[in-house]
Amino acid sequence: MQDKKEQLQQALYAKMEGGGDGPTTPPKSFLSRSTVHLEKGLNAFMAFSFGFSSIAVITSLCLVINFGLETGGPVVMIWGWLAASLFTLFTVASMAEICSEYPNAGSVYYWTGVLAPNKALSPVLSYICAWFNLLGNIACDSSFAFGLCQVISAFTKLAMGKELTVGTQVILSIIVLIAWEQKNKMKLDQQGWFSNFSAVYQMLSTVFMIALVVYISPSLSDSEFVFTRYNNDTGFEGSGSIYYICLMGVLMSLYGLSGYESGAALSEETQDAGTAAPRGMIEAVVASCITGFIFIVGLLYACQNQIESMLNGVTEQAVVNIFYQSFSANVNWTLFLTSVLLLNIFLAGFAHMTVTTRITYALVRDHALPGSTWMNVINPKTHNPDRVTFVVLILDASLCLLPLFSTTAFTAITQITTIGFQISYGLPIALRLYQHLFQPDKLKRGAFSLGAFSVPCQILSLGWLILTSVVLFFPQKIDPIEGITVDNFNYTGVVMLGTMVFAFAYWKFSAIKDRFKGPQEEESKDDPFELGNAYAINS
DSSP states (O other): OHHHHHHHHHHHHHHHHTSSSOOSSOOGGGOOGGGOOOOOOBOHHHHHHHHHHHHOHHHHHHHHHHHHHHEEOHHHHHHHHHHHHHHHHHHHHHHHHHHHHOOOTTTHHHHHHHHSSSTTTHHHHHHHHHHHHHHHHHHHHHHHHHHHHHHHHHHHHHHHSOOOOHHHHHHHHHHHHHHHHHHTTSOHHHHHHHHHHHHHHHHHHHHHHHHHHHHHOSSOOOHHHHHHOOEEOSSOOSTTHHHHHHHHHTHHHHHHTOOTTHHHHTGGGBTTHHHHHHHHHHHHHHHHHHHHHHHHHHHHHHTTTOHHHHHSSSSSOHHHHHHHHHTTTOHHHHHHHHHHHHHHHHHHHHHHHHHHHHHHHHHHHTTOSTTHHHHOOOOTTTOOOHHHHHHHHHHHHHHTTGGGTOTTHHHHHHHHHHHHHHHHHHHHHHHHHHHHHHOGGGOOOOSOOOGGGHHHHHHHHHHHHHHHHHHTTSOOOOBTTTBSOTTTOOTHHHHHHHHHHHHHHHHHHSSHHHHOOOOOOOOOTTOTTOOSSOOOOOO
């Protein structure tokens, strides 16, 4: 069917050009924003697998489990995960409803533009959303790359007795990003099968790792420890500190469940997107919630009531320390399970960079970023935006340099990821709620609809996103003697403010505010000139 559509499109262009076989690129008069699409190479399961692989719940939890153990301990990890899972389901359901009507590579950025109350606000709101979402995705790529190298450092400590220096980890993380960038130049359907393998591997490897460590562990933690033990290694003391610590500790769960808009970012390349994309988003979150809960509970039971051994064991990675402890200090078995975990993280980072490039390309296509004209090129052989992928690599690598300046930089990167995502999720949900309450005549519904539950879900989602986003700007640790220092300072606000200042300056002092009109709604599906495939654009 797709081939016939392509032939019809080319025949139409050929006729307009005066006969012949016709060009493979449409005439310049039809190179509008709405006619430049990416190839529909994903089926329903691929949409789910990309979403699940991008959320990468096991990878995310492994990278921030130290933070969870220090900031609240098991009780906050378990109950915080359940609370975050519930509110994340409300949020993804609200987003899936919007995605069903507006399947587009720009996802939340695109939705914010088309849901704006009027055309005057559309460019401004979508521009703000675009920068927050872009920052969240770039930070997520960087956190996966640097987190992978932290686990590699733990591997070398076990294998050779020496950990990697921070500088070596930074260099290695950039090399990893280059490898992901090169793999992201493959055709999307090839990446889709790669992502299918990634999703299946993540689920099976999780069951395998947890079953093995629980079975082989000489003894297990008691249930009281797993579900009620509180721990505070943040430096904050006082009668009211417990509430503050509990709120801080939810970061582990928020980061573990971030990035679930990835299915929407690939919806433009998904067959039957109005149904498959929203279904894939929800299924990916449900699978992640269940998988993450099993992983957390399994690790806590396998740790033998030993928080101190997890945090200050043979390596700096709590998960690797649990492996080591479960296997009674057997290095070979610990290295084997660590290798399983390393592949998990690598696959997750590869899948997520794909999502980042698609969102960035959507912004480039609408001329929302500096250098959009140069980046707005699609590779005619692979249907990939190669220049966008290269720019994403540069931005990802830049954030990976932060650990050179602060020991808490990695936590800051995970917070930037979470806040960037949450603000960009909240904007379209808030605008959808505004339509429900004040502009019901503008409401459009796709194949997936929450019906009477739409408004309650949107209100609960917004409340959760606002509360948790504000909390993440607060200090995470404090020195009992020196207080807040350069070393333990939370740099999240600095990076966020710097990015927003740059975005504002670009809007204020460049020509973008004159040429950028916000994302435009797609042309009619009945339009014979609507393209389902990508074309090379040499601007």
